[in-house]
Amino acid sequence: MNLQARYFVKTALAQLLISVLLGGLLLANSGLRLHPWIGTLLPVYYHLLMVGWATQLIGGVALWMFPPLSRERPRGDERLGWFAYTALNSGLLLRAVAEPLQLIRPSAWAGWALALAALLQVLAIWALALALWPRVKGRPGRLTKGVS
């Protein structure tokens, strides 16, 4: 497994752990009403689980296992993958901080931080899709037979 895929998968595992802890806290809060602010973490929980865990894990495994692009450059331009990794995780981190703040006490700072988090995550996903796109391919000449 190459270095980039290991970064994606290990960060996804860490985010699974964080999101499950957060989910447990949200469940406890809905049962015991610990503090009203805890409920503001619900969208962060959903996105850590679905983007930070599921999508990031899929991205890492796909960057590792999808068919190589060529013998010389099996993974194509790896800068796209690194950009996706950095932007996705910085966007998620910024969101995890700014979204509860914006819900608890709206401010211009938190609003612009959310917009920046959105931009980072969208750019990350586009970069990941671009990195994977050319590697989704069949073997030339065998595509029509239902065989790769």
Next chain:
Amino acid sequence: MPRVSVFFIRTALLQLALGATMGGLLLAEKGLRLAPWLWHLRPGHIQIMLLGWTVQLACGVAIWILPRLDAAGSCGCLALAWLSYGALNAGVALAALHAPLAAARDADDLGWMLLLAGLLYALAAAAAVGYLWRRVLPFRNLPRPAGPERNPS
């Protein structure tokens, strides 16, 4: 990789990019509060990310990577897989378009879109299961057929 897997996975990547862009617009709206009508995209964002991205990608990868039916690497008849692809994407399109269209028309007569989307999802799932079921196989040694090229990737 069979052609149907290429279609499944590339469409999943397109829907990931589309769903993330919609989600980004929603998050930016939450921060800057510039265009409240963007919230009509939220149901579509959820449908696209759950069904159009994750379920579709899983189906595409499963069709590619589950054990082949014989040593020549045959995937068998792929008609059910294609049916699943068509039904899934038609369902996602209907479910994602419902809320914006209903808001634009200011009418409540588009419930049939969601009903049809649900039926298409069920058809897509049944077709995918029907196709993939026989590809879930134990490890086995198959006699290698004659011929120079038998190395499925």
